[in-house]
Amino acid sequence: MIVVGREKLASLPLLTLAAPAIRDAYIAVTDGRANLPPVGYLPLSDRNADCHIKYGYIEGDPIFVVKIASGFYDNPAKGLPSSNGMMVAVSSQTGDVMAVLDDKGLLTDLRTGIGGALATMALWRKDARRIGIVGTGTQARIQIRALAALSDRPLRFTVWGRSMERANAVLADLEDLDLSIAATTDLETLCRQSDAIVTTTPSKEPLIRSDWIAPGAHITAMGADAPGKQELDIALVARADRLVADLAEQCLDHGEFSAAARAGLIQEERCVALGATFSGAAEGRRSDRDITIADLTGIATQDIAIARTVLDELGLLGRPQGTTA
Structure with a gap:
């Protein structure tokens, strides 16, 4: 299984690279291409924390994505980041896991930032x-x-x-x-x-x-x-x-x-x-x-879009299973 770590992901210019895909991810929700099941939400009230599980598919894409994203809002006071998580990219043709993006919340933070910027500039x-x-x-x-x-x-x-x-x-x-x-x-x-x-x-x-x-x-x-x-x-x-x-x-x-x-x-x-x-x-x-x-x-289409951008940039789309990044 291919595992791509946060350090490698942070080296990619994703704020600009993923922006067109993120923009299309919003359009996919309105033109019928997106399959978005309900979001899973786990509150951890006694920890001032929560966890979201988002997953979805954009028709025609080579992958679908399952994401776990947590927010522990007292972490900054401990010198730790508030967000964490990972994305699993799965082949939409075979069901094989193509890659685990062990981003520790980075990709969620970046796709959220891109989405916010696109919305702000549009309005x-x-x-x-x-x-x-x-x-x-x-x-x-x-x-x-x-x-x-x-x-x-x-x-x-x-x-x-x-x-x-x-x-x-x-x-x-x-x-x-x-x-x-x-x-x-x-x-x-x-x-x-x-x-x-x-x-x-x-x-x-x-x-x-x-x-x-x-x-x-x-x-x-x-x-x-x-x-x-x-x-x-x-x-x-x-x-x-x-x-x-x-x-x-x-x-x-x-x-x-x-x-x-x-x-x-x-x-x-x-x-x-x-x-x-x-x-x-x-x-x-x-x-x-x-x-x-x-x-x-x-929305999960944002996660799909940034994961697809990463795999494409790293040359992992279509790579045979069992190889390493």
Whole structure:
């Protein structure tokens, strides 16, 4: 069995390499090519942790993928990463395991970052330059790296953290990039001054109030991917002019949109599929004064897309079983 470790995977330029496949992964959900069974979710409440099991198939692909992804949110205080996991790529022709991608959560982090960047760039105003990043964890860093790698314009980032120490740590980790970037603990000012905001926290209570968000702003909400998580005031979700979801049934069940849906403030018909905006089947932003929100809960086609990209880049697609990477 071929096992590809995190170090090898980290050496690949996946933020740019996998972006076209990730974009198509969203479209596959809307054009009938995707087979997405329900997500497995295991809460570990006494550990402040959870585990997701996602699996799926895109019609015509040489592989399908089963992924285990865990989040242990107290780990950073112990000097450990909060995310971990692995992906198993299986031949869709024979059922043979083609490779185990022992990424320890890296591929999930990267495909999430790419998806967030693609959604933000699809929905922000044409003149958007000021990007607010809410959170100081792994995904905050990757969202910045993905936007910097994929954007067609110079951007100015501001990172919000509950402490300046945490916010400045993000800046220190991104010193290898030529960025305009600042840190703050003032979330209200960040929201009022940002053209686009990306939220990346595991918060269980709303952080961002509706009256902080001006017409024309875009928000990509990444943090609420399990029951009980919430980053946005439900009044803000209800007020938005355009609600975009990676998968509406997930977003309304346990994503950022779920609290507003439970309160009866929004219905499924208000949710536009992100893939449909990419393919042109549906409109995204319709005016410069629209408030747009993208709720991304993560879908298995993203995992398929990044795993396929890795195997193709390493020359493993079609390689006889029993050989090594």
